[in-house]
Amino acid sequence: MSEALLRIEELSVAFGRRGGRGGQQVLDQVSLEARSGEILGVIGETGSGKTTLARAVVGLSPVTGGRISVDGVELTGLRGRALREYRRSGAAQYLFQDPLRALDPDLTVRDLVAEPLAVTGAGSREQRSERAAAALRQVGLDPVLADRLPGQLSGGQRQRVLLARAVVTRPRLLLADEPVSALDASNRNHVLRLFDRLRKELDVAVVIISHDLSSLAGIADRIAVLYRGRLVEQGPTAEVLSRPLHPYTALLTASAPSVRREHDLHPAQLRATAPWEGAGCVFAPRCAFAEDACRVRPEAQARPGGREVACHHADDWRARIAAPVLAH
Ligand SMILES: Nc1ncnc2c1ncn2[C@@H]1O[C@H](COP(=O)(O)OP(=O)(O)OP(=O)(O)O)[C@@H](O)[C@H]1O
Ligand code: SF4
Ligand SMILES: [Mg+2]
Known part of the structure; x- marks a missing residue:
C-alpha cells in the first residue's frame, strides 16, 4: 500500500484557549490518513469539527496538539514565512463550505481561476491564463461561462469554479468541505463523479467532508466518522457501512x-x-x-x-x- 500523503496524528484543536487553559476543545486527538488517488470521506453531524479538521490542514485552525504532515512536510512545525509559503504553494487546497462567500463577487470566472497562480507569481500572465483555461476544461465548465461573475452562476457551476481554482495549482491534496450539500440530486452526482475522475487523472488525495452519508457512500474509498471532535470509527467504506x-x-x-x-x-x-x-x-x-x-x-x-x-x-x-x- 502506498505511503499516506496526508497524515494526521492525535490532532487537537481548541478555540479561545488562553495560556493553555479554558477554551472550547473542538478536536480531541484525531488521527487519520489519506493516500494519493484515494477519496477519504469524513462524516459527522453539525458541529462535530469537520470544517475545523480541514482548516487545520491548511494552517487555519488553532492547533493545540498533535501533528499534520502533507506529502512529507510537517505542517505543525512550520511558522511565519515557511507557513505562508506552504499555504501559497497550493500543495493542499481547501474548498470552502460556502462557494458564494469564498469567491470574490467582482471577479470573472476566468480571473477567479487564474488568481491562485497570480498570488504565487507562477509563470507569465499568458501562461497563467492558459493554465486557468485548462483547469476550467478539467472541471467540465463551459468556456462561455468564463466571463461571468460568481453571482451569475448556478450552485453546481460555482462548485466547479472552486474546484478549478483548486486544481489550477496542481495540488497533492484536495479538501472539499460539503461540496454537494447545497446541490440537487443530479448536480450532486455530477460533482461527485468529477471528484472521482480528478483523483485518478491528477493522482491527488481527496478528502470529502459531509454530514450526509449517502453522498459519501458511492464515492469514498474509506470513511472516517467524527462525533463531537472524536474520531469514533474509520475503515473501508463498504465494510464500515455493511457492518x-x-x-x-x-x-x-x-x-x-x-x-x-x-x-x-x-x-x-x-x-x-x-x-x-x-x-x-x-x-x-x-x-x-x-x-x-x-x-x-x-x-x-x-x-x-x-x-x-x-x-x-x-x-x-x-x-x-x-x-x-x-x-x-
Ligand atoms: N472560529 C471559531 N471560533 C470559535 N468556535 C468555533 C470556530 N469555528 C468553529 N467553532 C466551533 O467548533 C465546533 C465545530 O465547528 P465546525 O465548523 O468544525 O463543525 P462542522 O462539523 O464543520 O459543522 P457543520 O456541519 O455545521 O459545518 C462548533 O462548536 C463551532 O461552534
Ligand atoms: S458502548 Fe461504546 S459507544 Fe456506547 S458509551 Fe460505551 S464506549 Fe461509548
Ligand atoms: Mg462545516
Whole structure:
C-alpha cells in the first residue's frame, strides 16, 4: 500500500484557549490518513469539527496538539514565512463550505481561476491564463461561462469554479468541505463523479467532508466518522457501512435507508433509554449500550482489514440488542 500523503496524528484543536487553559476543545486527538488517488470521506453531524479538521490542514485552525504532515512536510512545525509559503504553494487546497462567500463577487470566472497562480507569481500572465483555461476544461465548465461573475452562476457551476481554482495549482491534496450539500440530486452526482475522475487523472488525495452519508457512500474509498471532535470509527467504506463497529456509525447507517446494506438495525434499537451523567465516552449520552466501563474514555483500537474503532463494546453491543428487528 502506498505511503499516506496526508497524515494526521492525535490532532487537537481548541478555540479561545488562553495560556493553555479554558477554551472550547473542538478536536480531541484525531488521527487519520489519506493516500494519493484515494477519496477519504469524513462524516459527522453539525458541529462535530469537520470544517475545523480541514482548516487545520491548511494552517487555519488553532492547533493545540498533535501533528499534520502533507506529502512529507510537517505542517505543525512550520511558522511565519515557511507557513505562508506552504499555504501559497497550493500543495493542499481547501474548498470552502460556502462557494458564494469564498469567491470574490467582482471577479470573472476566468480571473477567479487564474488568481491562485497570480498570488504565487507562477509563470507569465499568458501562461497563467492558459493554465486557468485548462483547469476550467478539467472541471467540465463551459468556456462561455468564463466571463461571468460568481453571482451569475448556478450552485453546481460555482462548485466547479472552486474546484478549478483548486486544481489550477496542481495540488497533492484536495479538501472539499460539503461540496454537494447545497446541490440537487443530479448536480450532486455530477460533482461527485468529477471528484472521482480528478483523483485518478491528477493522482491527488481527496478528502470529502459531509454530514450526509449517502453522498459519501458511492464515492469514498474509506470513511472516517467524527462525533463531537472524536474520531469514533474509520475503515473501508463498504465494510464500515455493511457492518459498523461503533454504535454511532450504526445509528447513522440505520437512519439512512439508502446506504443500509447487510445489517438490518432500526434507529430505535440504538437510542439511549437511560440518562447519562459525567465524563467518559463522548457518545455515551446517546448510546443504548453505555454502562460503567464507558466512564473511561475508549481509545481507538485497530481491527483487521484496516479498520479502527473507539468503543469498549465494539465486539458485543450487537449481542445486547434485546428487541427484535423492527419493521421499517
Ligand atoms: N472560529 C471559531 N471560533 C470559535 N468556535 C468555533 C470556530 N469555528 C468553529 N467553532 C466551533 O467548533 C465546533 C465545530 O465547528 P465546525 O465548523 O468544525 O463543525 P462542522 O462539523 O464543520 O459543522 P457543520 O456541519 O455545521 O459545518 C462548533 O462548536 C463551532 O461552534
Ligand atoms: S464506549 Fe460505551 S458509551 Fe461509548 S459507544 Fe461504546 S458502548 Fe456506547
Ligand atoms: Mg462545516
